[in-house]
Amino acid sequence: MHLIAAAPVVLVATAFAIPLIYLKIKSVKVFHAVALSVTLTVFFMTLLGYVYVSQVGEPVVYRMGGWPPPLGIVYEADSFSTLLATYTAFIIVFVTLYSSWYLGSDTGTPYYYSLLLGLEAGLLGIYYTGDIFNLFVMLEVLGITCYGLVAYYRNSKEAVEASIKYAFFGALAGLSYFLAAVITYASFGNLTMGLVAAESRPTFRLLTPFVDLFTWGNVIAAVAVILALSLWTFTFKAGIFPNHFWLPDAHPAAPTPISAILSGLVVNAGAYTSARLLYTVFGVYDPLSSFYSLSPYLGTVLSALGAFSAIFASVMMLVQNDVKRLIAYSTVMHLGLIFTGLSLGTPAGVKAATYHILTHAAGKALLFMSVGVAIEVSKTRRIPDLKAVGRLSPVVGIAIAAACFSLVGLPPLGGFFSKFALYQAYIEVGRFELVAVLLASSGIAMLGYLKVIYPTLFGSQTSDIETHRLGGPSMLLPLIALIALLVILNPLVISLAIDSASRSLVYADRYIIKALEAFVNYITSGG
């Protein structure tokens, strides 16, 4: 599976090549074309990877440089990670197209694309990697590019302040995960996710070469510390209360296409890594794992934090005057719901959370991009001053409405089905308080979204609109594509994909066996 491993490499190589090309070629249009073609290529690479993993029907291990698991870094792609990676690459293609409309002939464009491609490389690396330390590297790649993009308008006080806040605590969170990785190495003797997972399950432990490492120290306490440190990092990345404080500053300060990526895709990396660590690596929710005893504590903490994030953020949405801050708080709310789904520990909960990650990403990217058009023509982010773009451009109007309705959860759109799946997952385990949280936060958030819909669709301010900014395929095509995506995200269409993805996460046996196989094959073939 060279294609999977090549995707981040292609992105990083292009990201470094772009500033060099800029030395010779000064035309900004060239860079729009380069970025679009590279993201499109990477999308097809991830799609082929997804198709391949689906056909094989089990995780695929790619050994970097041919080194086997405990010695070298491996990429281990299963249907969960390839689904998210393909979806991410798909949305980034459209955001890149939208960027070419948004940036126009801005002279910072080459650096913007350089960072954007680095960001995509970090995301894909996070999804594909099968190595705990490589995950740290990829988190930092993602982090540094995000800080840079938030500070893209480097002469704006708001952007620089938001970026230093984000970067400072991001660096601290990165160090926290580094400590967790070091403790993992000290307790398990290796850093490959599949092999750490094998050691966590007594049924697989005899097959690993590291059995005697369990003889000293209390490994359950060590895992509790590892999980505490790494979940702190991941909830920071995902913007879960109390680590959400940077998000409503950083997401609005970035250029609008970047807000769409940060709110729609980057936060998912936090949810993905939490799920991977909890379900696959340590098997906290797996009754056969040595760490099953930690599940009540983690379940309580994560669902409480998720539920509080959802309620708190939906209330905060109501008091915002800045449209981008309002949408940023909506991100905190949805990530809260995703974390409550992940904290249940049941296949239905994971399935619903995965589904909600997909619908939220599409809805949020669409909302930021369509509201971005309104901000662009109104030249302000104050909600009452937004012009009624929906009256002049039906596509933008439909996009704002569709995104809001999907995020609230109205029936024909994807958001309804994912919220319904969450509701069913809560009912299945009898967590009625979470049902109340889901309904209350959606209801309160509905009022927040109406604040956005009203001036942009039904407002009376249509004067002084620069109508030439309201057209153009590079703005309309992404909006139309994501509206279509919200309709396609229907259980009839994607139920099978989400089902196999969540099964691959919850039942980690094949993941472990493939990693062990890669190790044993190396030993038996005599190196």
Add this chain to the structure above:
Amino acid sequence: MDTNFLERFLVIFALYNLLATIGVSIYGIVARPHITKKIIALTILGDALNVLAIFLGFKPSSIPPVLLKTDTISEGDIIKFATSAVDPLPQALVLTAIVIGLAVNLFLIFLALQIFRLYGTLDSRKIRELRG
């Protein structure tokens, strides 16, 4: 006082020293208002964690992880090597972490410079455009 005791004392002393450094640097990050001091504290925290990682691979009276004997290697040689050599992997991890830390620090320092240009101060109590 034999050398063994001295070595063990030094190892424990270094460990507590590291933990104290981590505590002081977290205090610096949280409590100092000046952004440059916060960045310095963050650097100290990063370095302390790196040394902690090296420390985990260290064994008292150990040898470098290089097997110098190349012609005839017996099983005993390998066992002796495996039990007395330090673990090289944390050192490789730390090398990566140092490079990443360099990038993050450079970026933070650039942002601090930009903040000083825009606000005329680096006192984080006076930089309050955003409410969080």
